[in-house]
Amino acid sequence: MIKQHVKKLIFILTMVIGVTSLAQTISGTVRDSDGPLLGVTVSVQGSTNGTTTDLDGKYELSNVSTGDVIVFSSVGYATKDVVYSGQETLDMVMTVSVDELDRIVVVGYGAKKKSVVTGAISSVNNKEFESATNQNVQTVLQGRTAGVTVVSGSGSPGSGASVRIRGIGTNGNSEPIYIVDGAKVRDGIGYLPPSDIESIEVLKDAASTAIYGADGANGVIVVTTKKGKQGKPRVSYNTQIGYETYRGDAELLNADQFVQYMQEAGETQVVDNGIDTDWLDATFQDAFYQRHDLSVSGATDKINYYLSGGRLDQEGLVGGENSGYERNNVRLNISAQATDWLEVGINTTYVNSFNNTIAENDSFRGVVQNAIAIDPLTPVLYDEGAVPQEVLDNGMIDGDLYLLRNDNGDVYGYPTYSTGEILNPVAYADPLSNREQRDDNLLLTAYGKFKLLDGLDFTTRYSYDRQSGNVKQLLQPYFVSPESNSDAFALSEIWFGNNRYFWENFASYSKTYGKHSGQILVGYSAERTVGEGVNLSAAVAPSDYTEPFFSFFTGDRADETRTTTGGRGQNSQTSIFGRVSYNYDEKYLFEGTFRRDRADIFPPDNRAANFYSGALGWVMSKENFWGDDNPINFAKLRASFGQNGFKGGIGGNSDIIGIVTNTNSGFGISYDGLPGISISNFPNTNLRWETTEQLDIGLDLRLLNNKLRITADYFIKDTKDIIIGNGSLITPPSAGFPFASFNGGTIRNKGFELELGYGDTTDSGFRYDFNVNFSTIDNEVTDIAFVPEGTSLVGAGAPLNQDGVTRFEEGQPVWYFYGFRTDGINPDDGTVNFVDMNGDGMISSADKTRIGKPLPDFSYGANIALGYKGFDFNLLLQGTEGNDIFETFYRPDRPITNKPVDFFNNRWTGPGDTDATLPGAANVAQAYQSDLVVQDGSYMRIKQLQLGYSLPNDLISKLSLNNLRIYASMDDYFTFTKYRGIDPEVNSGGNAIGVDRGTNPITGKIIFGLQARF
Amino acid sequence: MKKVIFFIFCVAIFITACEDEFTEQQRIGVQPIEEFFASEENADKALVGLYDTMQETYIGLWDLGQGAFLTRQIFGDDMNKGGGDAADQSQYFDLHNFNIDPNNLYTTGMWRAMYKSVNFANFVINEMEKTDFANKEEVIAEAKFIKAWNLFELTKMYGDIPLKSEFTTTIEGFSIAKSSQAEVYAQIEQDLMDAIPNMADKSNLEQAFRFSKGAAQALMGKVLVYQGRHAEALPFLQDVINNPAHDLEPNVADVWNGTREYGQESLVEVGAVSSIGYAWGGREADWAGGQESNLYIQLMGPREGEFNLGNTGIIEGWGFNLPSRKLIDAFEAGGDNARKSASILTTAELQAAGGSVGSPYDYEGAIRVKYAPRADNSNPAATTQLNYGNNFHLMRYAEVLFLAAEAYIELGQDGNARTELNKIRTRAGATPIAATVSGQALFDTMVDDKFLELSQEGQRYWDLVRWGIESPELVARGKEPRHNLMPIPREEIEKNDQINQEDQNPGY
Structure with a gap:
């Protein structure tokens, strides 16, 4: 405010002095980081004197006097003003406005100025993530906005992440829906390259999402892809090259410790053999990464185009190319103002990817789980001639020797002591990981926008989303143990195709009358999803195997066994929706929406449902009493209430007894070779929509001359009639068959969200921008149906644990951790002291209780961006606090297995040991169903630490470049956590949130990048 | 303006007409009982x-x-x-x-x-x-x-x-x-x-x-x-x-x-059949309940790595369900006969058949012959372990x-x-x-x-x-x-x- 006063003063002074000073002409070039900008308004503040830039970003403004304030403004950019000091040329670099009040925010079926938005919407702009190494939309959001929790399920290349907006409201799929350029896309848009994305808006409250009705209960993420900009065509090239490493500090027992531990456990056959393998070290190998993006874009007043292509090539930390990911993408966005009443356009992208995957997230058979479990007395590779005779004997299969070998022909170590499913993880990730997935994704949106009358538009939009591909897997004969072997070549192939088509028609009418401004939107949409697939498998005896890579479709041998399964599904939905918006002088804001959905996935009587919302806003700072000298430049109070629906987690047909011809694993029901049938489930004719009701109260503030931005929200979200897909959770086993999906209760999420931003450029040219976000979540199951009081639904399992490790129960957080509570270690014998919860004098499964919760108390993110001249620096961090992790990578049934070194360091060592926090070696299995394996999962991760340098203009113009920036970045390189497992970012999804079965960790990345604009 | 109203009218008619139809079609793969x-x-x-x-x-x-x-x-x-x-x-x-x-x-x-x-x-x-x-x-x-x-x-x-x-x-x-x-x-x-x-x-x-x-x-x-x-x-x-x-x-x-x-x-x-062709890494087994072969033959076969089964014709399994000492004693008390040799095989008998015993868990002197795994009960073209076709009485x-x-x-x-x-x-x-x-x-x-x-x-x-x-x-x-x-x-x-x-x- 003070600065403005100063400016006013200067202005008055110059007016006085100006009488005597000569009016001059000034010229220059206006550009952004990509190149010259067309159409930027350059004007003298407080006068009508102004002009706009041309195709080359050039302008010329006459009648300027020393002391005038020259203002550069353009929609989407931060407005810049400069006090004229008599120079002849004045160039300006515009920066994109991230969170300015006049920024246009994309909302459902339209766009709105940020200052008049009544909902809780967070925005993320391309500039914030273009030099990040995140390869999908989900991870781009991590740490950047309040109320959005992103957990990577795995650090494997090509793997997605789960996004939770405002907690977990449902028992089914809690993922938000994604709208890409208006198209509602299938679950998971991990294939969409972030480089093509212009902006992402996260719609959090019901007022914003209600227009998406039945799909919006988990929030909506609106993705807008890039367009051309008027001016000269722009060519842009981005590349990143780097490598990834394991940065965690999990530690397992070494050989000495392991031998001692096993001796104490009574496994006296385990003796030191001179080998000491660090399996984490051996399993996690540095991986190479590179990415290239090229785009050409431009626009005239009639045509706008954006054409891009990209390639990503990423090795896996585990298994290198065996868990690698390769993605090739092209995009063409084009729109044309065909006539003055018709705009047509098409946005289309094709992405082709190859993703090799290895087994993970499995308590029995996963590479990382095996790396934790295998004894350190096993060598990674046998020395020449040192392959044990037993391994050679067992390797004789069908008269030939089959051993696990690396590419050089060296034989991998077979577990010296560990038994059962446990394999050498390096071998597991090499000759035993021969699995390749190919995906072809096509996403196409075509639209026509008709201007029927002034203010009245009609849009018809058709989108088609297709994913098809196949998964091929070949397993060689081998023998490691009775539980881990194959005596044939086993091949499987899955071919699949999933389509969604989506047709929307909507009309909007906008009218401004004096200070009254209003808009009405009505629309209709229809969508159909079809999924189909076929699963083929064959086993070929070694003696019959000839081809180097056997395909199911080649060869026609009678002696091999083949099986084929398949399936097809289709769902349809129609929707009618409408919205009324009104504001008076951008001061009093109102919005109301209505939507009616009808989906054939529900029983006939319950197919349709109506959803409403209303929102009010009051821009207090526009009131007269506020005063121009109020240090708060802008203040808006928002309140909204609304409903959404959800239909996830059900397969349809819940209302009938289905005749099924396959078992749950997809194979035909047969007996003695004859085909048979069974029934699917008992019918639930009352299944209805899950409904979310959400109250949101928010406050938007701008202080300190608009430099400090504050957005705060408080919400209460009740999800009623949650759909639980697994009806067996409430069916007594004596019913024989499960009940269908059912509406099982109510979940309440409430929380507080805060986003703070402060940024400016000092007079010396130093730029800074700080952004902090903070969110709390309080999650509770408030009502549960069908099961008797005090009982709970069983969730995720763990090895030899019938009770499950997660439970769903009234009065508790969703899928809390379930097991024995402990009270130290018995100093006499080293056993675990379990707490007798029900006081019946004995310890049984009935004593299990809540021992942890998977969701954090709060999560946070922060971004610091600094710049000076050509240099820029960025730091992004993100973390969670108060969440627990249930470790289920232990094997109670396989005693000779390794574990985190904590189990050695803090074990009971003998009678009288009162310091032990973990049981004696002989009783370690007692820990596995108790709070001794529930760990604090809080962490703070530095997502990015980046230093960049943009070459000076005079240098790059000689190279015919508009911009050239080079940078070095450390992504996910530093993590602070007390968790003893491999990585604290654990997500097994569904009912297994926070359950760690052993997944590939998030990798630390060192990246060198280059951005060039021509 | 008239054109606009007519247009909206048409859209409205279309919407109401097809809303129900679109979601009332027979669902795929459903056959009423x-x-x-x-x-x-x-x-x-x-x-x-x-x-x-x-x-x-x-x-x-x-x-x-x-x-x-x-x-x-x-x-x-x-x-x-x-x-x-x-x-x-x-x-x-x-x-x-x-x-x-x-x-x-x-x-x-x-x-x-x-x-x-x-x-x-x-x-x-x-x-x-x-x-x-x-x-x-x-x-x-x-x-x-x-x-x-x-x-x-x-x-x-x-x-x-x-x-x-x-x-x-x-x-x-x-x-x-x-x-x-x-x-x-x-x-x-x-x-x-x-x-x-x-x-x-x-x-x-x-x-x-x-x-x-x-x-x-x-x-x-x-x-x-x-x-x-x-x-x-x-x-x-x-x-x-x-x-x-x-x-x-x-x-x-x-x-x-x-x-x-x-x-x-x-x-x-x-009944069980050997014809499916289960294979490790392929269609391994039906953990959802529809197993067609008899995996218990494998589960209950002599523990792999613990026996040399000589020329008995029995092959290895995962070692469950061994005869108890009481049962072995009862058979031995009854003398050698066809039923005994069809039911159990003692260490001595195994050694006589050119075999040997390591130190299998729970072994008390004999393996079970009754329902023991034999290659000819499985599928010669597929994984032996997973494809036994033996029925159980x-x-x-x-x-x-x-x-x-x-x-x-x-x-x-x-x-x-x-x-x-x-x-x-x-x-x-x-x-x-x-x-x-x-x-x-x-x-x-x-x-x-x-x-x-x-x-x-x-x-x-x-x-x-x-x-x-x-x-x-x-x-x-x-x-x-x-x-x-x-x-x-x-x-x-x-x-x-x-x-x-x-x-x-x-x-x-």
């Missing part, structure tokens, strides 16, 4: 599906707690648990040592699987009643037999149980209280009496795997013997014995070696002879009893029972001989419970009187409104 049961061929498929539930119950995989063939014998004094070590499938270890938590995977899974058969049988009966197919009565009769079989297994092991006599579909209908064992027996007898007249004779079965009239008569006899109604039981058992379609296999080894499946000795047999002619003998003894007809028992002993290659053996001594001989003949087939423990005979070996393992019944699964108590903790069997 009535439509399905309009065809006799489909009724046959339903019957096959019902037999398949029996397969699921007895040889479905252990992950779901199925595999009642092993579970119902894990308590017996004829076997040791075996496997890699105590922790290997530790819940079998728990059962074997009478550490039976109501939440035990196998007792829960067995309960669930048997009730699946009962409920599916009710469903099939319900739908078939509405038809007028030629095979209507026969299908209903077989469904009633399968229902009776499973109810008998359930009440034998769990005592008083919820009696599912009709097909119910509502969530409220699932919760029913326990019925007394007497009521359950009454229902079983009713179902069997309904079934017997309409079931086909063994000589006239449409498919070999289907259950015959003889099976139903044998079960009726067994149910009556279990209730101590020996005089009523005898006519049913005699009908089976006197029927020329039923007899002992002349060669005792053929009972278990896979060569005479569904043969003359077979009454109730659960659940009830065979020899058992009928024992039941008849027991009834004769109880009725004081020792001569008739000796006749039936000697048929078994003669076939076994053992000496016949002397005519001087009678009364309690004859009963004891019957008990001892049944121990050998039906060893490791799941009969022993339940006979001991029924006869009130205390086995010192079982007491040593922790058996108490409360273990005469299995606990009602905790899951049933939690989800069934009509059963609560007070209804749990005593001591659990």
Whole structure:
């Protein structure tokens, strides 16, 4: 405010002095980081004197006097003003406005100025993530906005992440829906390259999402892809090259410790053999990464185009190319103002990817789980001639020797002591990981926008989303143990195709009358999803195997066994929706929406449902009493209430007894070779929509001359009639068959969200921008149906644990951790002291209780961006606090297995040991169903630490470049956590949130990048 | 403006017209039950599906707690648990040592699987009643037999149980209280009496795997013997014995070696096939319950890496279900004969066959030959371990002879009893029972001989419970009187409104 006063003063002074000073002409070039900008308004503040830039970003403004304030403004950019000091040329670099009040925010079926938005919407702009190494939309959001929790399920290349907006409201799929350029896309848009994305808006409250009705209960993420900009065509090239490493500090027992531990456990056959393998070290190998993006874009007043292509090539930390990911993408966005009443356009992208995957997230058979479990007395590779005779004997299969070998022909170590499913993880990730997935994704949106009358538009939009591909897997004969072997070549192939088509028609009418401004939107949409697939498998005896890579479709041998399964599904939905918006002088804001959905996935009587919302806003700072000298430049109070629906987690047909011809694993029901049938489930004719009701109260503030931005929200979200897909959770086993999906209760999420931003450029040219976000979540199951009081639904399992490790129960957080509570270690014998919860004098499964919760108390993110001249620096961090992790990578049934070194360091060592926090070696299995394996999962991760340098203009113009920036970045390189497992970012999804079965960790990345604009 | 209004009007008409139609089409892959049961061929498929539930119950995989063939014998004094070590499938270890938590995977899974058969049988009966197919009565009769079989297994092991006599579909209908064992027996007898007249004779079965009239008569006899109604039981058992379609296999080894499946000795047999071609890394096995091969052959084979099996023809498995020392002693006391060599193989015999023994867990001097893995029972073109096609006998002619003998003894007809028992002993290659053996001594001989003949087939423990005979070996393992019944699964108590903790069997 003070600065403005100063400016006013200067202005008055110059007016006085100006009488005597000569009016001059000034010229220059206006550009952004990509190149010259067309159409930027350059004007003298407080006068009508102004002009706009041309195709080359050039302008010329006459009648300027020393002391005038020259203002550069353009929609989407931060407005810049400069006090004229008599120079002849004045160039300006515009920066994109991230969170300015006049920024246009994309909302459902339209766009709105940020200052008049009544909902809780967070925005993320391309500039914030273009030099990040995140390869999908989900991870781009991590740490950047309040109320959005992103957990990577795995650090494997090509793997997605789960996004939770405002907690977990449902028992089914809690993922938000994604709208890409208006198209509602299938679950998971991990294939969409972030480089093509212009902006992402996260719609959090019901007022914003209600227009998406039945799909919006988990929030909506609106993705807008890039367009051309008027001016000269722009060519842009981005590349990143780097490598990834394991940065965690999990530690397992070494050989000495392991031998001692096993001796104490009574496994006296385990003796030191001179080998000491660090399996984490051996399993996690540095991986190479590179990415290239090229785009050409431009626009005239009639045509706008954006054409891009990209390639990503990423090795896996585990298994290198065996868990690698390769993605090739092209995009063409084009729109044309065909006539003055018709705009047509098409946005289309094709992405082709190859993703090799290895087994993970499995308590029995996963590479990382095996790396934790295998004894350190096993060598990674046998020395020449040192392959044990037993391994050679067992390797004789069908008269030939089959051993696990690396590419050089060296034989991998077979577990010296560990038994059962446990394999050498390096071998597991090499000759035993021969699995390749190919995906072809096509996403196409075509639209026509008709201007029927002034203010009245009609849009018809058709989108088609297709994913098809196949998964091929070949397993060689081998023998490691009775539980881990194959005596044939086993091949499987899955071919699949999933389509969604989506047709929307909507009309909007906008009218401004004096200070009254209003808009009405009505629309209709229809969508159909079809999924189909076929699963083929064959086993070929070694003696019959000839081809180097056997395909199911080649060869026609009678002696091999083949099986084929398949399936097809289709769902349809129609929707009618409408919205009324009104504001008076951008001061009093109102919005109301209505939507009616009808989906054939529900029983006939319950197919349709109506959803409403209303929102009010009051821009207090526009009131007269506020005063121009109020240090708060802008203040808006928002309140909204609304409903959404959800239909996830059900397969349809819940209302009938289905005749099924396959078992749950997809194979035909047969007996003695004859085909048979069974029934699917008992019918639930009352299944209805899950409904979310959400109250949101928010406050938007701008202080300190608009430099400090504050957005705060408080919400209460009740999800009623949650759909639980697994009806067996409430069916007594004596019913024989499960009940269908059912509406099982109510979940309440409430929380507080805060986003703070402060940024400016000092007079010396130093730029800074700080952004902090903070969110709390309080999650509770408030009502549960069908099961008797005090009982709970069983969730995720763990090895030899019938009770499950997660439970769903009234009065508790969703899928809390379930097991024995402990009270130290018995100093006499080293056993675990379990707490007798029900006081019946004995310890049984009935004593299990809540021992942890998977969701954090709060999560946070922060971004610091600094710049000076050509240099820029960025730091992004993100973390969670108060969440627990249930470790289920232990094997109670396989005693000779390794574990985190904590189990050695803090074990009971003998009678009288009162310091032990973990049981004696002989009783370690007692820990596995108790709070001794529930760990604090809080962490703070530095997502990015980046230093960049943009070459000076005079240098790059000689190279015919508009911009050239080079940078070095450390992504996910530093993590602070007390968790003893491999990585604290654990997500097994569904009912297994926070359950760690052993997944590939998030990798630390060192990246060198280059951005060039021509 | 008019154009605009007309345009909107058209859109509105279109929307209202197609909203319903678009979402009212027949859903893919759905066939209404009535439509399905309009065809006799489909009724046959339903019957096959019902037999398949029996397969699921007895040889479905252990992950779901199925595999009642092993579970119902894990308590017996004829076997040791075996496997890699105590922790290997530790819940079998728990059962074997009478550490039976109501939440035990196998007792829960067995309960669930048997009730699946009962409920599916009710469903099939319900739908078939509405038809007028030629095979209507026969299908209903077989469904009633399968229902009776499973109810008998359930009440034998769990005592008083919820009696599912009709097909119910509502969530409220699932919760029913326990019925007394007497009521359950009454229902079983009713179902069997309904079934017997309409079931086909063994000589006239449409498919070999289907259950015959003889099976139903044998079960009726067994149910009556279990209730101590020996005089009523005898006519049913005699009908089976006197029927020329039923007899002992002349060669005792053929009972278990896979060569005479569904043969003359077979009454109730659960089938498996080797033709699927399961393979590691491919279609491994059906952990969801639809396993078609018999993976228990592999599970119960001599532990890999612990044996050299010489020229016995037996191949390795995962080591479960070893003969107990008590069983080995009993066989050795009976002398070498065809039945012994078809049942167990001692260390000495193995060594004589060029084999050797390492230090397998739970091994007490012999491996089991009965149902041992042999390559020719699997699929030569696929993974041997995963493709054994061996069937399991659940009830065979020899058992009928024992039941008849027991009834004769109880009725004081020792001569008739000796006749039936000697048929078994003669076939076994053992000496016949002397005519001087009678009364309690004859009963004891019957008990001892049944121990050998039906060893490791799941009969022993339940006979001991029924006869009130205390086995010192079982007491040593922790058996108490409360273990005469299995606990009602905790899951049933939690989800069934009509059963609560007070209804749990005593001591659990």
